[in-house]
Amino acid sequence: MVAGAVEILDRDERKERVGRLRLQVVADGSAESLVGFVVGNVEVGSAVRTDGLISYNKFAKKGYTYKIVETRDLEHIHKTFGNLKTWIEGTHHGVSKKHMQAYLNEFVFRHNRRRTPMAAFQTVLGLTARTEGLTYADLYAAGSRGRWKHPNS
Numbered sequence: 001m002v003a004g005a006v007e008i009l010d011r012d013e014r015k016e017r018v019g020r021l022r023l024q025v026v027a028d029g030s031a032e033s034l035v036g037f038v039v040g041n042v043e044v045g046s047a048v049r050t051d052g053l054i055s056y057n058k059f060a061k062k063g064y065t066y067k068i069v070e071t072r073d074l075e076h077i078h079k080t081f082g083n084l085k086t087w088i089e090g091t092h093h094g095v096s097k098k099h100m101q102a103y104l105n106e107f108v109f110r111h112n113r114r115r116t117p118m119a120a121f122q123t124v125l126g127l128t129a130r131t132e133g134l135t136y137a138d139l140y141a142a143g144s145r146g147r148w149k150h151p152n153s
Helices: 031-041 054-056 071-092 097-112 117-130 137-140
Strands: 004-011 018-025 048-049 065-068
Touching: 004 031, 004 071, 018 031, 018 071, 018 097, 031 048, 048 071, 065 071, 071 097, 097 117
Parallel strands: 048 065
Antiparallel strands: 004 018
């Protein structure tokens, strides 16, 4: 299961602008997993909009403004997951659960730097200069969720 959060930068009467994205493999749809994802990725005090899944009821207790909205009002996260699925199927023709977080990290990296391609390129260069790559044996010896963690997470 993958949890996701899309930042809404500003709203006017006609359009909302999308900011940063966070995606993470979570154990399940329980309140513990989903609230843990939000606490780890969303600034306390932020307004969180979700569908009516009961697991989300604990957000208010963690310092978030929580609002249940109609599914159609969650278009940004639905478009994001649609784009993710299209990217995985079209580019990679599917991925294993074992390496899903690494693919999510790449998708988030690309999304969050989509308006600044030169900065993205420079970031990749900097990361490769500071990060030692995994060997094939290390990559495939990793547990079910993988060992690799994105350096910017």
